Structures are given as C-alpha cells and as structure tokens.
Amino acid sequence: MLSEILGADVSHELVEFAAGVGGDSHLLVEFALGLAEEGLVERRNGVVRWTVRRIPRRALTAVSRQLSKLGAACQQFLKVAAVLGRSFMLEDVSRMLDRSSASLLAPLDEALVSGFVVEAEQRLAFRSDVHFRGVFESIPAAARGALLREARRAFAQRTHENNEVRGGTAGGPAELCVVAGEAADGQCSTAHRLIMNGDAVAGVRAAESILADPGISHAVRADAEASVILGCFLLGQEKAVTLSEHILRERGTRPGDVAALMALSTLSNIRWRAGELSEGLSLGRTAVRYGDEVDPVWRLHLKLALAGKYANLREFDQAESLLDAAEAGLRNMASPVWTAAPAAMRARVYLQAKRLGDARQQAEAATVAWEREAVPMLRPLASSVLGTISLYLGDLPVAIEHVERMHADVASCQAVLVSAQYAWTDILVTAKKDGPRAAVELLSGTYGHLPTQRSLYIEDPSAAAFLVRLARDVGDSDLKRGVLDTVDGLAGDNPGFSIIGLTAMHAHALAEGDTTALAHIIVDSPDPVSVALATEELAKLYAAQAPAQWRKTISSPSEDTSSIQKFTCWSRLSEMEQRISYLVSVGLTNRQIARRVHLSAHTVNYHLRKIYRKLGINTRVELARQAATYSSGAAVYSMDGEENAP
Structure with a gap:
C-alpha cells in the first residue's frame, strides 16, 4: 500500500514504522499521504526513505x-x-x-x-x-x-x-518511581528512567539501594550496576571508571550482560575524549557487537556513543546506520520511550555533515519532545546545534537565543551529555556578535580549558584552524601555541586517523600562511567547514599576492606570465561556471551540484567540460585548487542555508 500511494519502492525502515498503525488500512492511507504532504520522505535511488522520523500530523x-x-x-x-x-x-x-x-x-x-x-x-x-x-x-x-x-x-x-x-x-x-508514560514492558528500570529524565543523583541513589539487597536477581543487579555507571559518568564522577574496570576485571565481557557492556561503552567514551581514538573505537565496537541481547533502552546508549565516534571521523553512513538501529529498537517496544535521543544525536551528525536543513529538523524535534519521548540530558546538544545552524545561516539574533536556551538547558539538568560543542557554540556566537577579542576573553576565562581540550578537535576538525585565525587576528601567541601543541600531540598519538592529521595541517597552514597545505585541505578534507575556511583563507592569500605579481610582470615582461593568464582565464568563466567550480572545490558530486544550481546532472557535466577548456585543465582536483585560489567569496557561511551540503 505504501509503494502504491508513494509511487515507488519504500525502505524497510519505513515499512516497519508504518506497521505501527496496527493494521488499520484507512489510517495507513492517511499515514502515507501525510508522509508525502509533510515532506517526511524523499525518493533516493528509486526508493522512498525517511528524511524526518515522526508520525505525520495527518495521521494523528x-x-x-x-x-x-x-x-x-x-x-x-x-x-x-x-x-x-x-x-x-x-x-x-x-x-x-x-x-x-x-x-x-x-x-x-x-x-x-x-x-x-x-x-x-x-x-x-x-x-x-x-x-x-x-x-x-x-x-x-x-x-x-x-x-x-x-x-x-x-x-x-x-x-x-x-x-x-x-x-x-x-x-x-x-x-x-514513576514518570507518566513509563514503558509497561518493564524494560525501563526506575534508576535508569530517573537518570534519563535528568535526575542522575536520584537515579544513582535508587540503583545503589537496589544493589544493597543481596537477594536480587542477576538481571536486576546488572541493570542497577549499569545505571550507576551511566549516572556517575554523566555526573563526572570517578566512580564510573572504577566500577567499570572492576566489572570487566571480575567477569569480563559476554553477550547480554548490560553492566559489562555499559562499562565498555563508558571506558570507550573516556578514552575517546582523551584522544586515544583506536582504543576508544575498539571498546565501542565491542560493546555494540555484544549488545544485541540487551533491552533496546540500553542498546540505545551503546549505539549512540559509537555513532558519535563515527561521525567525528566523518564516516556518516556508519553513524546513520547505528542511529537507525537504535531508533528502530525504541519504536518496536510495547511502549516506546526516549525517541528524542536518536533525534538529538542525528542532529549533531547532520550538522557535522553540513546538512543544515536536516540537522535543524532533527534538533527541533529533540527540543520539543515531551514526557516519555523527551531526554533532558540531550536537550543542550540539540540547542547548541540549532545555535550553530543559525550562525551559519547568518541569523545572529536567533543564534543568540539558542545559546541562551542551551545554557538554560544545562543549568536545569543535573547531568547532561558531556560535549565540547556547548562551549564551542558559545565561542562562535560571541566572535560573531562582539568580535574576536570578546571571544578570546572567554577563552582565557570561562572556557580557559577549551583550547587544550583534545575532544574539541575530535568533534570539530575546523576548530583548530578557527582558533589559530582568531589568535592571529588579536595577536595572542599563547593561544596559538596552545592550540598547535594540542593538535600536534593529538595527531602524533593517532597516526592512523587522517582527519586528525588534516586538522593539525590546517591549523599550521593558517599559522604559517602555507598555500600548498591549504590547497591540500580543500582537496582532501572530508569536513565541509574546514574546506570552506581553507578556501576563504587561500583566496585571501592569493588576493594579497596578486598586485605584486601584476606589478612584477609589468615591470619585467620577460618573467613568467602564467599567473596573469590564470587570472584572465578565471575571469572568463560565467557566474554559473564559477559557482559550479566552487561546488566542485568543496567535494560535491555532479548530482549534488545539480540539486544546488537547479540544473540536470547532464547540464552540470556540460558546464564542467567548458570550464576545463577555458582553464586549460583536465581534472576535478586541478579545478578545486584553482577555485580555492581565485574564488574569494567561497565560504560555507555565505551559502544559502536552506540547502544541504554532504
């Protein structure tokens, strides 16, 4: 029925969710029509898939x-x-x-x-x-x-x-005990539920009270131990580490032991934030691999944690797959709970992928969720995503509102998901609102820890370059050195992760004005914001050099005139051709470019052939370098915010 109404094959995840109408054919029709009318699905590669996972208003x-x-x-x-x-x-x-x-x-x-x-x-x-x-x-x-x-x-x-x-x-x-709408199937324990609803202290106290009873079953004990680990981790207490290590030392890892799996996931998070990426990734993968036999409410933590790590590495397909699985597990419960959790993490992933429209939809869904669907400890993350998006779109007043909401979310909850994103969003908004000196004052006061916090550069690869540029603009050599030392150490400890090496290279390229390194970032970085910052900086460097090149050539006609020829060739490109060249420089495919400029992929390819002839080049790599050199206005921050970048 879905395929007939939507006019194409539908994804397995969409079929599973639509089955939630309970066999009511009339309601299924309304559900399908609502999906199309409300823009909740799109057709990709001949298959209708989710864009926003929520029940259509038409069905309700x-x-x-x-x-x-x-x-x-x-x-x-x-x-x-x-x-x-x-x-x-x-x-x-x-x-x-x-x-x-x-x-x-x-x-x-x-x-x-x-x-x-x-x-x-x-x-x-x-x-x-x-x-x-x-x-x-x-x-x-x-x-x-x-x-x-x-x-x-x-x-x-x-x-x-x-x-x-x-x-x-x-x-x-x-x-x-209870919050209204608790799961009736017993999968959400009292302690776990309290922690997820923002009362981590009470949740840990409830779990420890259960553990004091020697007569409890193994399953109840494991759930209580997992709750203590989760609550203490969110509260920043060392007990999360000591209990995790004790459990793994005493009984190791085996399928179905939720306490051992939460211990693995918690140690994975701690290693990751310390910059021990291989160990963090390995522990997280093991937790997910052995987690199929635990309840969906606990699998949620394992999968979301690993999804965040994959997103930090810009492996977005793997991150989305984990989020889909976590969400499906919650939806298939007799009484679904905490469905805002995947939405909040999905918003962060989409922001990292520069899919601004999708990120905003998911973040808004997470912030407005209520009662059993809501997850207070993740609301600050969603608010910070909305603030960053508004900043990218040039809407500073709205960005400021979201940052204020983010601070209120943090203050109203005993324990929230730890993320450098909160402080970083505040820095970005302050720099835009009050200027670089005000941002540097925050970095030397309230957020004095941030420049040397490794997790910042793991979560946001563009942060190091941004801070180096900020330090350069205000003449703060200590800030610049602190950033460079931190990313150098992070890259040195993680030679197998190319995104970390590119982060360090980008920071040094900004500090040293290295045009070759900046061009390398534009071609190789999987992070759209890093590409935009490198493109913008490289264009400024070449623009500053251009007058001297022109003067030199004019005064000495025997000198190489290739620079003049390149400038002249670039000026011959039409506005559409320059736009396409820039989109190539940030890594978009012909099909993605076609959606941006409202042309067919075939027409984009036609324009590319013309561009190659005018510039005397043969490859996209060469075009990316020239676009970086000569397109001074090419920055993600100036692009149409309703569009999404990959």
Whole structure:
C-alpha cells in the first residue's frame, strides 16, 4: 500500500514504522499521504526513505476524527488512559476518574470494539503508537499538565498499596518511581528512567539501594550496576571508571550482560575524549557487537556513543546506520520511550555533515519532545546545534537565543551529555556578535580549558584552524601555541586517523600562511567547514599576492606570465561556471551540484567540460585548487542555508 500511494519502492525502515498503525488500512492511507504532504520522505535511488522520523500530523488528525465519533464516556476513558501511557491498568483509570472499575466496563467495551484498545495480558494497551499519540494530542494542552500530575499520584498510590500487600515499604526505590508514560514492558528500570529524565543523583541513589539487597536477581543487579555507571559518568564522577574496570576485571565481557557492556561503552567514551581514538573505537565496537541481547533502552546508549565516534571521523553512513538501529529498537517496544535521543544525536551528525536543513529538523524535534519521548540530558546538544545552524545561516539574533536556551538547558539538568560543542557554540556566537577579542576573553576565562581540550578537535576538525585565525587576528601567541601543541600531540598519538592529521595541517597552514597545505585541505578534507575556511583563507592569500605579481610582470615582461593568464582565464568563466567550480572545490558530486544550481546532472557535466577548456585543465582536483585560489567569496557561511551540503 505504501509503494502504491508513494509511487515507488519504500525502505524497510519505513515499512516497519508504518506497521505501527496496527493494521488499520484507512489510517495507513492517511499515514502515507501525510508522509508525502509533510515532506517526511524523499525518493533516493528509486526508493522512498525517511528524511524526518515522526508520525505525520495527518495521521494523528485522522485518529482524532475517529475518536470524535465515539461516545462521550468512551472518549473520556481513552484520554485519561492515554495520560497513563501506551499501555495501562484499568484500576489506574478508575482512580483518576474516581469511579469503580465495574462502572467503566461500558466505555471499555466501546474502546475495544472500535479498535482503539486491545488486551495485553494483565494490562490494556492502545492498538498502535499512532492511536496512542492521536488520542493524547487531542487532550487540550492546558489540561495535560494537571492530568499527568494526577497520573503520577494514581501510580504512586497503587505502588504503595502493592508494597503493603507484599509486606514492603514505601521508602525504598519504589517511592522514586514513576514518570507518566513509563514503558509497561518493564524494560525501563526506575534508576535508569530517573537518570534519563535528568535526575542522575536520584537515579544513582535508587540503583545503589537496589544493589544493597543481596537477594536480587542477576538481571536486576546488572541493570542497577549499569545505571550507576551511566549516572556517575554523566555526573563526572570517578566512580564510573572504577566500577567499570572492576566489572570487566571480575567477569569480563559476554553477550547480554548490560553492566559489562555499559562499562565498555563508558571506558570507550573516556578514552575517546582523551584522544586515544583506536582504543576508544575498539571498546565501542565491542560493546555494540555484544549488545544485541540487551533491552533496546540500553542498546540505545551503546549505539549512540559509537555513532558519535563515527561521525567525528566523518564516516556518516556508519553513524546513520547505528542511529537507525537504535531508533528502530525504541519504536518496536510495547511502549516506546526516549525517541528524542536518536533525534538529538542525528542532529549533531547532520550538522557535522553540513546538512543544515536536516540537522535543524532533527534538533527541533529533540527540543520539543515531551514526557516519555523527551531526554533532558540531550536537550543542550540539540540547542547548541540549532545555535550553530543559525550562525551559519547568518541569523545572529536567533543564534543568540539558542545559546541562551542551551545554557538554560544545562543549568536545569543535573547531568547532561558531556560535549565540547556547548562551549564551542558559545565561542562562535560571541566572535560573531562582539568580535574576536570578546571571544578570546572567554577563552582565557570561562572556557580557559577549551583550547587544550583534545575532544574539541575530535568533534570539530575546523576548530583548530578557527582558533589559530582568531589568535592571529588579536595577536595572542599563547593561544596559538596552545592550540598547535594540542593538535600536534593529538595527531602524533593517532597516526592512523587522517582527519586528525588534516586538522593539525590546517591549523599550521593558517599559522604559517602555507598555500600548498591549504590547497591540500580543500582537496582532501572530508569536513565541509574546514574546506570552506581553507578556501576563504587561500583566496585571501592569493588576493594579497596578486598586485605584486601584476606589478612584477609589468615591470619585467620577460618573467613568467602564467599567473596573469590564470587570472584572465578565471575571469572568463560565467557566474554559473564559477559557482559550479566552487561546488566542485568543496567535494560535491555532479548530482549534488545539480540539486544546488537547479540544473540536470547532464547540464552540470556540460558546464564542467567548458570550464576545463577555458582553464586549460583536465581534472576535478586541478579545478578545486584553482577555485580555492581565485574564488574569494567561497565560504560555507555565505551559502544559502536552506540547502544541504554532504
């Protein structure tokens, strides 16, 4: 049905997600039409694939229409149930409505007959995530907060009563319990859930309370140990390292042991940030390889961490594959949770790939996510991505707003994902808003650690060159030396990673005005921003040299006139030909260039042949070098922000 409506084959991931309509053919049609209308899919290589992974508004509206046809009592029943989550207990609905379970049998029957709700062992569940979301979003926004608070009280009351029946107490981890919409399949433990919702201290305390009980099962113990590792890592506590090393030393690595796998992933992150890239990558790969048997909520951490490392190396296809797998795992749960986590990381990956439009969509999805889908510890990352994008697009006021939001996100959460991105976004915005001296003041004060922080240059290869240029502009030799020493050490310790070597080369090229090295960056760097900075700098150097070359040639006609000839040839290129030449210089293929300039790939190739003849060259490499030399306006920051670079 999807293929017929969308007019092409559809990807496996899209089919799996569309299956979430629960077999409702009418809803599937609305789902497919919404995908096309709302720009959530695109056709690539003959196959329709995701561009933004979210339920189409059209499908949710269709659910709302179906809901409106039910009786008032049934509508009330379903809306209250939706506040409790994808699956729910009848007794919790009863408590919230202050009615007996027996009195709810009639609206329950109607909900079952209409297909909105199905029986799930001892619980009830919405037929699909689309039905659940459609019902939840039909609740007026002003009422949701009050209903969610009542849902927490209802759940807490039932938990307290169950503890009393079992002879337990209400003072243990149970009282730290619940957020509305928790997963009903038991895959999200209390401690893990608290940490992901921003309360890492309470999460670690809950996990340690569980570990104090010698009678717990191996699975519960492993989950609690993993939660302690995660929480302490986010809080920056050394215990994350000591516990990880202890677990791996005592029992090694084996499939299904979530604590050992989280230990591997945590040590992988720490090694990576210290600049030990081979070891960090190896540990991360091992964690993912052995992680197939653990719950999706834990696989999420393993896959996102490794995806971030691949993205830092500009291996974007591998990063996206891991993100797709992590997201699919969450979506396939009985009650999906934390779906904003892949979106936040995907936004960062797309920003690194200079796919600004896609990055913005994913970051916005992550920042507006609510309740069980939200991941507060990742919101600062999404806000920083939005700030950087706005800066690239030349919208400084909006960039400033996002940076302020980023700071608020960090302040409101006990523990957030550690990233140099937060400070770096602030530096970029400050440099643009208040000038280079203000940025340098931040680098010598609030962010004094940043120039010698290896993780910055791993996350953003262009940062070293930018800081060297900043230091040069304000005459700060200490800043320049600190940056160069740091990237030299990083490159020396990681000879097998070409992107790190190019980062160091670029920084030195800026410091020394090395035109040959800058041309090498333009041709070989996989980082679009580094290419743009090198292109801009090389154009400035040649522009500064040009008058002397002209004067020398005029005063001494016997000298080589090749420079004049090259300048003359470049000036003969049309505006379109110069534009295409620049896009070649930043590494775009003919097909990608065609999308940018609104021509066919065949026409782009025709223009390239004309360019080669005019310049007397034969290869794209030669064209890239000449574009760098003579296109003074070629910078990513000045490009049309609605377009995406690879």
